[in-house]
Amino acid sequence: MSIQAYQTNSVETASPGELTLMLYNGCLKFIKLAGKAMEMKNYEQKNIHIQKAQKIIQELMITLDQGASISKEIMPLYEFINRRLLDANLNNDLIILSEAQDLVTELRDTWKEVIRQTRQQQYGEGGNV
Structure with a gap:
């Protein structure tokens, strides 16, 4: 199986929670690439790369369940984050870019923990992400 076929299969078989995790990871990848390019x-x-990261954040905004109480936070x-990415892009500012990266990393790590806990509740111990 080719890498592209594997990736396509991964996306097609992923749960909504895993897809969100993939989006966070993709966003972080583009932020890191943007930082290297800036340097x-x-x-x-x-x-x-910053525009790709922004598109991912915008996708997360669009797909956010407005009915969930956490959405308001x-x-x-x-x-x-979207604004900081724009500021970093306009000002070629690695510090602002790093700030956005830290926030996305925190969201990603929190999301990983939510998935892990959900799996433990569903399947018992051993639900590693």
């Missing part, structure tokens, strides 16, 4: 003064690549955080 190398490759502003075109920096812009492309998460939506402003997504909006803040």
